[in-house]
Amino acid sequence: MSVAISNSSALVDAITIVNRTTRRKIQTPESIDDLGEINLQIGRIARASGLRVRNVLLSDNWWNEDSGPMLGFFDEQRYPVALVRSRRGYQIIDPSSGRKIPVDEESVQHLSVDARVFADSLPTDIAQLSQIPLWAAKEVWPDIGFVVTLALLTTLIGMLVPQATAVLVDTAIPEANLRMVLEIGLGLVAAAFGVALLSIAQGIATVRFSIWVNAKAQHAIFCHVLLLTAPFFRRFSGGDLLDRLMAISQVSQEFNSTSIRSLLVGLTASLNMGLLFYYDSRLALIVLSLGLIVLAATVLGFFSIHKHQRELLDLQGSFKGFVFEITSAVGKIRLAGAADRILKLWLQRYAKQVGVGLSVQQTEDSVDTLNFSVPLAGLILVYAVGGQALIEDGAGTSGLSLGIFLAFTTAMTTFLLGLTSLSRTTIEMLEMLAKFERIKPILSAERETKAHAVSPGILEGRVSLRDVEFQYDAKGPVILKKINIEIEPGEFAALVGPSGCGKSTIFRLLVGFEHPTEGEVLFDDQDLTQLDLGAVRSQLGCVLQSAEVTAGSIIENIAGSSKVGIDEVWRAAGDAGLSEDIEQMPMGIHTMISEGGGNISGGQKQRLLIARALVKNPRILLLDEATSALDNNTQAIVTASLKQRNVTRIAIAHRLSTIQDADRIFVLENGAICESGTFEDLMRKDGLFASMMSKQQAG
Template identity: 35%
Template sequence: MTTQATLQDIFTSQGVVKEMTVNTPFLLNDPDKCWWIAQGSINVYTVQLVEAKEVGKRYFFFNAEPNQLLMGFRSAHTGEGIGFSADATEDSLLYELPLATLRQCLQDQNLSNDVVSLVDGWIDNVFEGLSKNENFPSRPADDLLKANEMIVLARGESISSVREVIWAKINIQKVDNLLFNGLLPLPTPTEEVYIPISRRSFLKSSRNVSVRLLSSAKALQTEEAWRGLAMLDPIIFQLEKDEIEQVNALDKALLKEKYANRWDKVNEVLRETGSIFDRRKADKYAQSITIDTDDDLFNACQVVCQEQEIQLTPPETDEKSTDLIGDIARVSKVRYREVLLDKDWWRKDAGAMLGFWQADGSPLALMPLPKGGYEAYNPATKEAFRIDAAKAAQIDKVAFTFFKPFPNHALKVWDLLRFGVYRNIQDFYLLFLMGFSANLLGLITPILIGVLFDTVIPNAEKFQILHVGLALLGAYGGMLLFEITENFALLRIETQLDWRLQAAVWDRLLSLPTSFFRQFTTGDLADRAMGINEIRKLLSGVATTALLASVFSLLNFALLFYYSISLAFSALGLVLVQVVLIYLLGRWQISLEKKAFAYEGKVQGIVLQLLTGIAKFRVTGTEISAFTHWLGYFNKQRKANFQAARVQNLQNLLSGMMPILSAAVIYTIVFSLPEKQKLSTGAFLAFNAAFGAFMGAMTAMSGSLVSILQVFPIYERTRPILETLPEIDSAKNNPGKLRGEIEVNQVDFRYDADSPWVLQDISLRLKAGEYVAFVGPSGSGKSTLVRLLLGFEKPDNGSIFFDGQDLSQLDLRLVRRQIGVVLQDGQLTPGDILSNIIGSSPHLSEKDAWEAARLAAVAEDIKQMPMGMFTIISEGATTISGGQKQRILIAQTLVHKPSLIIFDEATSALDNRTQAVVTESLNKLQATRIVIAHRLSTIKDVDRIYVFDKGKIIQVGSYDKLMQQEGLFKELATRQLE
């Protein structure tokens, strides 16, 4: 019979059975009793007690699992004030046992280890519950000790445990010199006590004091340890009381703010009602502030973004944050960038920008005016003023602009058009008006030609010839001015569409789920992403002008009917023949270009792969094979392009011939007209001029029609990017500050419906700060589970929880921001070491980089480099060793102090000494750590090992425990030792 079974016998034979269902709580108010959880799960809550009964709201404290212990608390006010209640989360079975009986088991060598494990688990759970208090200080990073050590604490120094619970033996007269977690002094005992310390707690000295540390196995054999455990109860009650009072005060403040906001909205509506009758009093910029806050920066951002119809969300207040604009952009899920204001920036329209006064750095909304120039709005003073050279000199040269993202749904062509048009309505109106006006003036030419040849010349009216010439000159001058204005409007439209659409496309691309990127190679995806810009080029410029000209040429077509109905219908027939022929040739060309685009995407992907793999090709001597592989697709692409170009040549030939053939047909028809229907010379020339203009517009329209047809194959390639829903959903919840607690509940996963299951019925629970390892052969599901934890994939069945929150309901971007991932084959960016470690984070400094480098055991290596932190890393990191590269990648993760760190065989390139330094540094971070390990000697000190095989967890335990069991883990470890 095993030790565990023997201890279980004690509980089952001597304990009282306690069966529990959900919502059947009982109070943990008897310090002389303990409860062992045989099955199920128990949540412990902090509650308010009145006459020994639970009243009011519950506050979650911690969760206890099977084979864990619950113990009673000793309260100074029995039945009143703060208490602790236990309730089942599912049908559960507990055994109640006198604490004295449990303590007697410590005298039995076969039971003592299991009793120590149960008590340590209870202490760890209680301290974990306390650590959820936001005001509960984090343990110091540099004073982590183990049992059987002796240390002298100077004033202000602290001690904590690396992993297991340890006990501090202190002189009885100096116990009150220690502060529990630096908050509350320990009460002065009447007898000697031992104070428990876990990895979630610490003792801080207010004066010099000597401390001897004992293991739980030794301490729990003494009465001093149990007295020390009981002595902590008043501190626990006080800390929880303070936490409840703080939460209640916050709830009251939020409720008060809610009612205040409600009345603010009422007042705002009343003000708007009053402004209806007096527009002069309406403040257009103040009305843009839809969320009224005391934050001038946020209000200025609202004014700037309202111009682009971007709705902002106020971020949570963080006094430590130095990237306030970034916080607003991240919470609101918009992109932004820094811009530099040049000398005469206020004379040009660069869109709305966020600026700052040079003097005090207060924010300004820099808003373009419809008639040119800029106006600045100061949210602090609620005043707006026109910017001139003097004002511009007082504004900081660095400003910020925001980019509007696409709507958060599958996009259609109409969505793109609406997105591109919304800020250019005036330019589109101007474009239409100028085009119509130019074509209207164009009617003067054929009319005056008819008058000239039918009236003026036959009557030899010399002055009338001058008048006609001046009229024609004026008409052409007016048309020139209209076309110049039209081209300026078109240029503004193109510029606005280009930067706005491209920014939105790349924002959409960066927001797509990672499963999307498995469908395409990198080069192919880049080519698809640029498709929107290609569509914009095809639809703007000449194509837009030609389409408008063809619409307005209907005025010339109407003029044809004025001169001759029969000739007008003949002209219409000729135009229709041309349009139909060009359309059919265009369809043929498009089918060929569709193939060419598909091959181009494959060629782009192959080229990128070849460029990144040149070194491998040279090592393996396969350059010819790589070249042949590329050449095959390149030849197919060029063949499709050549065939499409031949069809294009036919279109060009037809477009060139049709005006001549049409003129010949018109002349033939005119010659064959009956005498009564024949036109005068002036009327014929006028008809011919109008027909020439109409035919030219239709020819241009035919070419534009081909360009429009080219849009469809490009759009087909871009459609996956536009129609795939973004991974980041604005409706998802903010996870808040994560502590690192993870629960995976009965998760099944496979990559598609036809593939086998990669993970089956995976369940595990990681407490905050635990260090666990995933072990197993290749393909067993370890990395897939990590992908699920990162939200890269979604489980087919089951759920994943972070700090009790369902991952499927959380904003994945905010979750990943608190997770650090170090991969075995991670890559560094060409540049200096400093930028590789801190990246673009504005709140990180060189000091933070050195601290992260020290934790990753690479600081000394960097100091020995020629330029220290500013040493340049080349492409492929060929200037540093593999171990240095791996440690810089680790520093890159540690500098952000994530709550969860995932290592995918990330320490494989480190020697044993360096690995020990890195492991010790990780222990000080209090982050939850998951390591995927193949070198099993590196995970001897982890809290727990999960052994995977064929998508299932088949073993769980510590390194020593699993080495004592026959199974896959022992087989893998033995194989490596050999």
């Protein structure tokens, strides 16, 4: 179990030491002592510093491998310490004294089995896609410089081959100088070994920094996605959004060591152009002209492919969204007899997608054909012009010897192959650029928690909505009209009303998924829009209409990401009226649940969700029709357990008999509160509530 610490400075110092090796700056937020519980303090510091934090378990002999710097906890008091790896292995660093203790079989006994790892979030000041690789690579610039240096050295060594060829043909062989031939041969063998070793080193370094950049960028972007506001996810269909999110992984996979090395080979091969002019300027101009043709074709292909590639990816995203909607509504399509119409729409969309795809493929094939033809055309032209020059050289009128000519053709082949490789890689990376543009709306979307968000502290449980109005769209209908609700700590409040009156919308406002168009949502008299939403939600227990159980064991479903012990899980299950059911299951609390809870009853599923909400010991509990599938006995058990917890409860109820003991009942109609009071008060008023109750009793 996690505990509270009285002095937060040790925690801040320990986190600072952990992140020092990665040059991350830790921002100390105000008033973290009032959060009490150490996990809340860690989360608050991480959010203020633009970092993500995750829990890890330290396995046996974990210190023998490099897992990066971590925040650990020492002794039973769980004193925060830094776990940092040096050349001699991991060390435990006391943040107060700076004392360092090597991690070994003895010292590790004082460490808790859990630790915290920090990772970068995507900075809010990144506005351009090109900034992401630069930001992700800031820790590996030495590796990048090393790779570029190796590429240059490899190219320079490779340039010795044509020079050696010229000396061999023009000097060593005509003079029958066997020693020179042997020396040149040994030199070329040594150069080949050198190039091989440099290529291996370059490959290792390239793989290392490309994996680092990919992992960091992909992690940061997905963390960014998890922080986006709820309205963002309404902008795209499910399939289109999934396609955009998958583009993040696809871009990372395409930005691999092979692509990087191809670019480097193409760029460094251009150095051979200087060698070509050194040998013969006339022939070099021919090769340069061919190179310019390749570059021109690449540029023209770039613009043509880029235009069609963007259109193709947009069509693919729309098509996937369409298919996703179809597969989600197969039953409805069959009942409506609309299969033929849907098939026609599918064929129209698919045909348009194929047409644009063919345009992209035709342009790519044209560029590839040119790239294949240019080296061959270069050889033909150079041999034609060079052959004439060699004849003139035999007559003493030309300065071109056979050795120089062979050296020239060797350097020319290296140059043209490198240039065409660069062209092909550029065309291949166009798709990555188009996918980057698909990701751009995700990167520019607003995050729900701002950097300047205020810590809510430990909530007492007071909830207020004051003059709240809300509409999902500026041009859409007003969903909530002048809502005023006051709920005191520990009270049980209920929201009732006909479907579509705004009950679930109020819950979305309370959890911060939406913000009121006008008015305020307050927790302990603090405006929710100014608070750290993560810190607020950590003190809320929610069972929403859309909540689902996940595939896994019962204990995993209840505990979730909370680091709670099995005793807390059993207590939550007992308070939810689920403990007896669990005991009767074959594997008890380790019984596996299928995705969506298909192998348990509706009542067990609801109680499991209630237990999940209770396991965190929330200050406020939000229940959106969370007990509709419970029988009366189970309902009574859950109600009694919740009373003992002294937690503020806000429930949406359709079965009005379940809220007879509510302290306050708010009746909504057409987005406004038309009645409020206790159950008895509302029954005496003989208004909408009484009418709804009489209909349920009659039914």
